[in-house]
Amino acid sequence: MISDVKTVLTRNLWKENPVIRQILGICSALAVTNLAINSLVMGIGLMFVTALSSFTISLLRSYIPKRIRMIVQTLIIASYVIIVDIFLKANLPEISKALGPYIGLIITNCIIMGRAEAFAQKNPPVISFFDGLFAGVGYTVILLGIALVREILGFGTIFGIALPFIKFTPWTIMVMPPSGFFMIAIFIWISSAIMNRRLNKQKVRK
Amino acid sequence: MKKGYIYTIIFMFLIAFVFSAILATTNALSKDKIENNEALLEKVAILTAMNIKFTTDEIIKLSENIVRGNNSDFIYYQLEYGTVIEKYAIYFEGAGLWGTITGYIGISGDLTTMLGIDFTYQNETPGLGGRIEEQWYKNQFTNLLISNFPIEYGEGIDAITGATSTSNAVIKMINETISSKVSRVGGVQ
Numbered sequence A: 001m002i003s004d005v006k007t008v009l010t011r012n013l014w015k016e017n018p019v020i021r022q023i024l025g026i027c028s029a030l031a032v033t034n035l036a037i038n039s040l041v042m043g044i045g046l047m048f049v050t051a052l053s054s055f056t057i058s059l060l061r062s063y064i065p066k067r068i069r070m071i072v073q074t075l076i077i078a079s080y081v082i083i084v085d086i087f088l089k090a091n092l093p094e095i096s097k098a099l100g101p102y103i104g105l106i107i108t109n110c111i112i113m114g115r116a117e118a119f120a121q122k123n124p125p126v127i128s129f130f131d132g133l134f135a136g137v138g139y140t141v142i143l144l145g146i147a148l149v150r151e152i153l154g155f156g157t158i159f160g161i162a163l164p165f166i167k168f169t170p171w172t173i174m175v176m177p178p179s180g181f182f183m184i185a186i187f188i189w190i191s192s193a194i195m196n197r198r199l200n201k202q203k204v205r206k
Numbered sequence B: 001m002k003k004g005y006i007y008t009i010i011f012m013f014l015i016a017f018v019f020s021a022i023l024a025t026t027n028a029l030s031k032d033k034i035e036n037n038e039a040l041l042e043k044v045a046i047l048t049a050m051n052i053k054f055t056t057d058e059i060i061k062l063s064e065n066i067v068r069g070n071n072s073d074f075i076y077y078q079l080e081y082g083t084v085i086e087k088y089a090i091y092f093e094g095a096g097l098w099g100t101i102t103g104y105i106g107i108s109g110d111l112t113t114m115l116g117i118d119f120t121y122q123n124e125t126p127g128l129g130g131r132i133e134e135q136w137y138k139n140q141f142t143n144l145l146i147s148n149f150p151i152e153y154g155e156g157i158d159a160i161t162g163a164t165s166t167s168n169a170v171i172k173m174i175n176e177t178i179s180s181k182v183s184r185v186g187g188v189q
Helices: A002-015 A026-032 A036-059 A066-091 A093-099 A101-108 A110-120 A125-155 A177-205 B005-049 B056-063 B129-133 B135-139 B164-184
Strands: B066-068 B076-081 B084-095 B100-108 B113-121
Touching (some): A002 A125, A026 A036, A026 A101, A026 A125, A036 A066, A036 A093, A036 A101, A036 A125, A066 A093, A066 A101, A066 A110, A066 B005, A093 B005, A101 A110, A110 A125, A125 A177, B005 B056, B005 B084, B005 B100, B005 B113, B084 B164, B113 B135, B113 B164, B129 B135, B129 B164
Antiparallel strands (some): B076 B084
16 A cells, blocks of 8 residues: 555656646646746645545546546536635635636646546545545646746745845746746756656666 | 446436535535625725725724715715715726726825725736735825826836736726716715
């Protein structure tokens, strides 16, 4: 069980990271990464939804008729997203106000459906829960990485707090949508380079 | 395992029923809380627009002196002590870049000064247009003489970089509200 969780963890965080390896969830990754705090809340929301929907879908997996499984998955995912939305509105109105439309957009994040189809459909509930959770973590880590670069260069702040000592003219382009594309591409480039080098070394050994 | 049509239909019906029930319950449980939050945000916005400094504990007490103005055309509130009206807050709404923006504009009791602005609802891009919620932006619209309207960006008032459409929408809403509504508050019809 523990080793299973570990495999799921390394797979989702690195080998098959949803954003930089599978290129999923790009839409929201481009949109919310100009501020670190938005990325973090979005990531936490996604972790919650992916983990619980994977768990639920896995619980029901032998009862769900194959031909309507996608409708059922969407229904389950949408329900959890609405719960997150209501929870934020009731308990954290400030954050709910700041994130506005993005919470609803968690529904359209392909990572959730991807995990449901690729993993929860065929595996028991507990490990599916962890798979969903770590897919969310993998997404959040990359988003935070991109957001930190963009926020520091674009606003000169980290989590809204101004950088001490360093003064420079903020790069407006880093706040605008295009830089999201540049940053994601750079992250994918770096990760692929490291991945390829490792694969080559393994081949040489053999 | 192959499943028949009847099973499929019953399954879909059941699962839709169960999840709708869960959502309805969650919604019913948090409805009051959400309404309270929204009412509170409304009060905070009115007070902020009137440029009144307050702490969280004082909101309820301060709001006691705020009453809805009697004009059927548009919504405004007045801060009154006895018969003296000190300040007005005029409700406004208009189109932003992505959706409606609503809020309040504060006006002094003698109708000569715009006291401030606060937003109650906006759907602008977080980090770009969403920055209209930031204090520095709203502070630019405090204590402006009505005689200087319409205002535009430039000296003393900055637009938000990367959010030109939202910035323009906001200033347009302010100018329209000031020009069309200020003269009609305070029962002067």
